Amino acid sequence: xxxVTQTPKFQVLKTGQSMTLQCAQDMNHEYMSWYRQDPxxxxxxxxxxxxxxxxxxxxxxxxxxVSRSTTEDFPLRLLSAAPSQTSVYFCASSSPNRQGQGTGxxxxxxxxxxxxx
Amino acid sequence: xxxxxxxxxxxxxxxxxxxxxxxxxxxxxxxxxxxxxxxxGEGLQLLLKATKADDKGSNKGFEATYRKETTSFHxxxxxxxxxxxxxxxxxxxxxxxxxxxxxSGTQLTVLP
Numbered sequence: 001x002x003x004v005t006q007t008p009k010f011q012v013l014k015t016g017q018s019m020t021l022q023c024a025q026d027m028n029h030e031y032m033s034w035y036r037q038d039p040x041x042x043x044x045x046x047x048x049x050x051x052x053x054x055x056x057x058x059x060x061x062x063x064x065x066v067s068r069s070t071t072e073d074f075p076l077r078l079l080s081a082a083p084s085q086t087s088v089y090f091c092a093s094s095s096p097n098r099q100g101q102g103t104g105x106x107x108x109x110x111x112x113x114x115x116x117x
Numbered sequence: 118x119x120x121x122x123x124x125x126x127x128x129x130x131x132x133x134x135x136x137x138x139x140x141x142x143x144x145x146x147x148x149x150x151x152x153x154x155x156x157x158g159e160g161l162q163l164l165l166k167a168t169k170a171d172d173k174g175s176n177k178g179f180e181a182t183y184r185k186e187t188t189s190f191h192x193x194x195x196x197x198x199x200x201x202x203x204x205x206x207x208x209x210x211x212x213x214x215x216x217x218x219x220x221s222g223t224q225l226t227v228l229p
Contacts, residue, residue: 004160033216042121042206042219043161058216090160104149104210104217108160 002026006091006109013081013116021076021112023091031094032074036087081116088113119144121207123220130227138192138223140207148211150190155204197227
């Protein structure tokens with residue numbers, strides 16, 4: 001059971017470099033989202049998607065881009081990395097209920113730890 | 118906007134002790150409430166949930182009751198084990214329910 005798979009698990013970047021965090025899910029979930037986890041701040045939503053071709057901004061979207069070309073994949077792009085983006089990143093997926101609303105029952109990947117020097 | 122406030126950690130208990138982790142919330146409408154757990158080196162997992170006032174969520178010996186009058190959803194367990202050592206997050210979803218709002222997390226360490 002793969003569930004939600006994130007790669008890479010660890011990455012070190014220099015300021016100004018770009019990279020993509022990959023996220024794939026095999027549960028046919030319509031909703032996918034990216035969170036960042038920082039000490040003392042819990043998880044904060046970066047971007048989310050309610051289906052292929054549809055994305056929207058969360059609480060902290062600046063410096064990040066996303067796209068959703070397929071149901072399975074939801075990559076997160078850092079265009080020009082900054083030290084403030086040093087964090088642990090989690091991808092999550094879920095399915096809506098029959099009324100088309102989110103249930104809050106998210107399935108998380110194991111996380112990607114990013115350090116920007 | 119919506120917000121979740123958790124008790125400050127870290128919390129250290131001896132095995133078989135009683136656990137309470139406080140959680141209060143601010144939200145418009147009628148939110149659903151959740152507790153997620155993060156074991157070391159892993160992603161978050163749903164522990165329990167409650168979708169309306171006075172509902173009690175329970176799983177693995179943990180319980181939490183949705184108290185609308187005090188806007189609280191405190192997590193409790195009668196006898197903790199070493200394997201319960203983890204970070205616990207309170208969360209809510211409301212409105213269109215497309216995203217969760219998380220608390221800051223509480224680190225629990227249980228000593229043998």
